[in-house]
Amino acid sequence: MKFRNTAAAAAALIFGATTAAHAATLDDVKRKGEVACVVSTSLAGFAAPDASGRYTGFDVDFCRAVAAAVLGDPNKVKFVPATTKNRFTVLNSGEGDILFRNTTETMSRDADLKLSFLPVNYYDGQGFLIRKSAGIKSATELGGASVCIQTGTTTELNLADFMRTNGIKYDPVPVETNEEALTNYEGGRCDVYTTDASGIAATRTGLDNPSAHVILPEIISKEPLAGAVRHGDDQWADIGKWVVNALINAEELGITQRNVKSKARKSGDNPKVNRLLGTEGGMGAMVGLDDKWAVRAISAVGNYGEIFERHIGKKTPLGLERGLNALWKDGGILYAAPIR
Amino acid sequence: MSAPQYAPGKHPDLPAPSTLAGPLAWVRANLLSSPSNITLTLLSLWFLWSVIPGALNWFFFDAVYSGENRAACRAAGEGACWAFIGEYLKLFTYGFYPEESRWRVNLAFVLMWLALVPILFDRVPHRKYGLYYAAAFPFIAGWLLVGGLGLAPVTTDKFGGIMLTLVVGVTGIAFSLPIGILLALGRSSKLTIIRVFCVGFIEFIRGVPLITLLFVASTMLSYFLPPGTNFDLLLRVLIMVTLFASGYMAEVIRGGLQAIPSGQTEAADALGLKYWQAMRLIVLPQALKISIPGIVNTFIGLYKDTTLVIIIGLYDPLGIGRAALANTSWIGLSTEVYIFVAIFFFVSCFAMSRYSLYLEDKLETGHKR
Numbered sequence: 001m002k003f004r005n006t007a008a009a010a011a012a013l014i015f016g017a018t019t020a021a022h023a024a025t026l027d028d029v030k031r032k033g034e035v036a037c038v039v040s041t042s043l044a045g046f047a048a049p050d051a052s053g054r055y056t057g058f059d060v061d062f063c064r065a066v067a068a069a070v071l072g073d074p075n076k077v078k079f080v081p082a083t084t085k086n087r088f089t090v091l092n093s094g095e096g097d098i099l100f101r102n103t104t105e106t107m108s109r110d111a112d113l114k115l116s117f118l119p120v121n122y123y124d125g126q127g128f129l130i131r132k133s134a135g136i137k138s139a140t141e142l143g144g145a146s147v148c149i150q151t152g153t154t155t156e157l158n159l160a161d162f163m164r165t166n167g168i169k170y171d172p173v174p175v176e177t178n179e180e181a182l183t184n185y186e187g188g189r190c191d192v193y194t195t196d197a198s199g200i201a202a203t204r205t206g207l208d209n210p211s212a213h214v215i216l217p218e219i220i221s222k223e224p225l226a227g228a229v230r231h232g233d234d235q236w237a238d239i240g241k242w243v244v245n246a247l248i249n250a251e252e253l254g255i256t257q258r259n260v261k262s263k264a265r266k267s268g269d270n271p272k273v274n275r276l277l278g279t280e281g282g283m284g285a286m287v288g289l290d291d292k293w294a295v296r297a298i299s300a301v302g303n304y305g306e307i308f309e310r311h312i313g314k315k316t317p318l319g320l321e322r323g324l325n326a327l328w329k330d331g332g333i334l335y336a337a338p339i340r
Numbered sequence: 341m342s343a344p345q346y347a348p349g350k351h352p353d354l355p356a357p358s359t360l361a362g363p364l365a366w367v368r369a370n371l372l373s374s375p376s377n378i379t380l381t382l383l384s385l386w387f388l389w390s391v392i393p394g395a396l397n398w399f400f401f402d403a404v405y406s407g408e409n410r411a412a413c414r415a416a417g418e419g420a421c422w423a424f425i426g427e428y429l430k431l432f433t434y435g436f437y438p439e440e441s442r443w444r445v446n447l448a449f450v451l452m453w454l455a456l457v458p459i460l461f462d463r464v465p466h467r468k469y470g471l472y473y474a475a476a477f478p479f480i481a482g483w484l485l486v487g488g489l490g491l492a493p494v495t496t497d498k499f500g501g502i503m504l505t506l507v508v509g510v511t512g513i514a515f516s517l518p519i520g521i522l523l524a525l526g527r528s529s530k531l532t533i534i535r536v537f538c539v540g541f542i543e544f545i546r547g548v549p550l551i552t553l554l555f556v557a558s559t560m561l562s563y564f565l566p567p568g569t570n571f572d573l574l575l576r577v578l579i580m581v582t583l584f585a586s587g588y589m590a591e592v593i594r595g596g597l598q599a600i601p602s603g604q605t606e607a608a609d610a611l612g613l614k615y616w617q618a619m620r621l622i623v624l625p626q627a628l629k630i631s632i633p634g635i636v637n638t639f640i641g642l643y644k645d646t647t648l649v650i651i652i653g654l655y656d657p658l659g660i661g662r663a664a665l666a667n668t669s670w671i672g673l674s675t676e677v678y679i680f681v682a683i684f685f686f687v688s689c690f691a692m693s694r695y696s697l698y699l700e701d702k703l704e705t706g707h708k709r
Binding site: 041044045047048050051053081083085086089090093179182202205206207316 | 414427428430431435436497500555558559563573650651652653655659660662663664665666667668669671672674
């Protein structure tokens, strides 16, 4: 500890910098004119550059929403692609301002890695992919099956837990990457492939005949994926938090990318809509933004449902159901805190 | 039947008997000389027969060159879906470099070849000026790619694809050779401080995997530096890659230096040459010549190691390929991507390797065994 303090003092002396640079992320972002957003290097549907080099995806749209709310332009995002290994370092060292990288919120990450998690934007969970011809309808019938599983992941531990709880004998086939799993599964080296449900959907679209494979109904783990910012700047954390909440609330209130402009023009009958769209209440000022912050975010990327359907929903090759990610009133668990 | 008579010394040269020269003899000598050779030949023929038609079909005849997405590709043909590579070709080449400034990348690429010619071949007219230009090239290219001084600045996080590989590879190759030579000389220096420093540096570099160094460059440095200091990520990578390659280079060149008999240095001393003169004129030309295979080996290794930058979030061609595979309309075409990247690396590395053979032949002075 002593050495680190000395080193820090020396560094501060040499570079004349202060740790205060961490505190006001909002000012930093405004000064730089762009939000540095940590995303995945490539994950189908969530974040990947398209053929013209422009990032698209579910996580990417949340980055753009934050940029639109803060800077007024969804394109003022500097994407910082990060791997699973260096994502938190990139955020904590200040190279990234905010992280949307299909990251599971856990206690150790929150407390030990010193992250502040934003509201969950995708409820994922571990699922199973199997051939339709196997005639298996439930994961409890998997006795004796060989299971492809990525080594060193939480999914490996989840699987062991699940199988032990249900007293099922199985034969693990360790693989390193999703690609390897796909090859092994397609070549018949394993009967079942298990990983996060969204990953399974992506894997399935890569198979030669996707309709010959089914995803079993069981989801055996909780993987709440959420954005995050580093500890120490509550105002910035609030901005991230309320942008996500605003997008979810917008869906609940029927505000879409198309109608947001006209609804925001003047105060309507619904005070919830008015507060969200800044025609009353002065909510934006509480997080250091102006009143039209949510209007800009929604007109940039649409509400939560629109983002979901655009990148990972039924009409995309991934074809994910809303499931848990439906609004609470539609049978899901998406329940955003009210803006008031 | 009598043979024609010739005066002594006037007998014309006759072609060799067909059993000793010509294609038939070659086949007999090389393919069918013994029962085991015959078996191997037949096995190879069978192998080629069973592999080549399928491969050609997949690569060319059944391949699909245009299409909207994977489904369209699969509907149009059984073979490779090159339409996918075609759509991502620009990303593979330029990474995220802004469209309107890509002429700068092209120009830098052309200038690179102009700089390479005087380095690689010694019968170029005005070679001296060419070499001056080649020495200035890294700075010209740096200015062209990064911008400033009249050009629109482009941040290095926009670099990617083949261009990134070339930037990292060429910089590493260009700077690791001189640094490696200095380290190798320093290692055999009589001055203790220099020797200890060089040995320590080389042993440290060789004891640590490149991936660790890159990781330190990308993440740990950020902790050591005060928040807010922005030390360009690509620059860190370039420094780490160069240092790494120079550590290995130093050992390759040390091998060459040790193969030079001490009589050579003693002769140089006897002629009254100073240390640097002796090194420059006598020892290094010989030592470098016999180190060529090792040096090129290190170059090729370095060039291929550039793919490791993906772990710190930079997109080399392989990274671009993986990102392309995450596009939901093309997902599942990994074979095409990996073959394309493999072809790119094979062509570059094979060219380097052939050049080194050419150089060895050119510098051959009768030491070859």
